[in-house]
Amino acid sequence: MTKGKILSTVGGKYRVFLGDKTLEVKPYGVFRYKKIKPLVGDIVEIDVDKEVMISIDERMNSLIRPRIANLDRGVIVQSLVKPDFSSYLLDKFLSLLNYSNVKPMIVLTKLDLMEDKERLKNIISSYNNLGIDVYPYSKRTGEGLEEIKRAIRGKTIAFMGQTGAGKSSLINLINPSFDREIGKYNENVNRGTHQTKEVIFLPYEDGFIADTPGFSSLELPMYKEELSEVFPGYNRFIGKCKFNDCLHITEGGCKIKEAVEQGVLSKENYDNYVEISKEIISRKDRIF
Numbered sequence: 211m212t213k214g215k216i217l218s219t220v221g222g223k224y225r226v227f228l229g230d231k232t233l234e235v236k237p238y239g240v241f242r243y244k245k246i247k248p249l250v251g252d253i254v255e256i257d258v259d260k261e262v263m264i265s266i267d268e269r270m271n272s273l274i275r276p277r278i279a280n281l282d283r284g285v286i287v288q289s290l291v292k293p294d295f296s297s298y299l300l301d302k303f304l305s306l307l308n309y310s311n312v313k314p315m316i317v318l319t320k321l322d323l324m325e326d327k328e329r330l331k332n333i334i335s336s337y338n339n340l341g342i343d344v345y346p347y348s349k350r351t352g353e354g355l356e357e358i359k360r361a362i363r364g365k366t367i368a369f370m371g372q373t374g375a376g377k378s379s380l381i382n383l384i385n386p387s388f389d390r391e392i393g394k395y396n397e398n399v400n401r402g403t404h405q406t407k408e409v410i411f412l413p414y415e416d417g418f419i420a421d422t423p424g425f426s427s428l429e430l431p432m433y434k435e436e437l438s439e440v441f442p443g444y445n446r447f448i449g450k451c452k453f454n455d456c457l458h459i460t461e462g463g464c465k466i467k468e469a470v471e472q473g474v475l476s477k478e479n480y481d482n483y484v485e486i487s488k489e490i491i492s493r494k495d496r497i498f
């Protein structure tokens with residue numbers, strides 16, 4: 211028996227990386243019966259002769275969007291301009307990563323188009339304050355590229371985020387032989403064109419980089435109570451508010467609201483929190 215990593219899916223089969231080669235395998239028949247669904251990123255045991263996947267190792271973590279498993283880092287790729295930077299969307303992605311036990315990292319693309327340097331400084335410092343590394347970069351000038359390469363070397367990471375943000379472009383700069391297809395930015399609807407359609411891992415320097423399909427919106431698959439704990443920066447307040455089930459909105463004795471008033475937590479992010487929380491409440495029936 212041999213172990214490998216699922217790089218991608220191809221018409222019901224899975225492409226498994228074995229170090230020196232890749233092999234396309236089918237899942238073992240019993241998988242369907244047991245409703246076991248392999249994910250890209252899974253470490254699996256295979257029978258090389260029969261070209262069959264026999265078992266899946268326990269996952270370190272997994273995401274539902276993009277559908278992927280076993281990440282050392284989820285790298286949120288967000289553009290500064292075209293589409294315009296949105297802390298609301300970024301806070302949503304960060305909440306999803308926290309919820310899924312995936313450590314985040316942020317790449318800000320299209321630095322060449324960003325004129326408001328003060329805003330850029332504020333964005334970087336507000337996320338650095340939460341202990342999250344932020345890498346501004348430009349495809350046009352190459353600024354920031356080496357820092358990103360250094361940060362991901364040897365790790366298993368996925369680039370994820372808005373369509374048109376520049377995930378595939380960045381992957382091509384990291385290694386031109388990856389040859390990912392690049393989309394356009396559509397000026398009429400202010401977003402990308404969903405160029406990348408599949409989740410795929412690319413082996414890179416003792417690690418793996420995943421390219422993933424971009425999204426234009428994201429529904430968080432969690433309850434408002436869960437959001438109140440996984441929203442970026444809020445987990446260290448667990449158990450500190452007056453009420454144990456505090457949602458940090460209307461309650462008195464709320465340590466998060468206090469921290470926002472004192473400027474310890476950002477007001478912009480808190481406003482996003484309230485907005486996302488409302489969204490979850492209004493959508494709950496559809497998701498669960």
Ligand SMILES: Nc1nc2c(ncn2[C@@H]2O[C@H](COP(=O)(O)OP(=O)(O)OP(=O)(O)O)[C@@H](O)[C@H]2O)c(=O)[nH]1
Nearest residue numbers: 320349373374375376377378379393404405406424
């Ligand atoms: N000016 C500028 N344009 C960029 C930069 N990065 C990417 N782009 C452009 O943004 C557009 C979208 O790039 P992609 O790499 O296809 O974006 P993506 O995130 O992979 O998009 P999806 O596959 O749809 O999710 C292309 O026209 C790129 O040339 C950058 O740093 N600066």
Ligand SMILES: [Mg+2]
Nearest residue numbers: 377378405406
């Ligand atoms: Mg792409």
Ligand SMILES: [Zn+2]
Nearest residue numbers: 451456458464
């Ligand atoms: Zn509270």
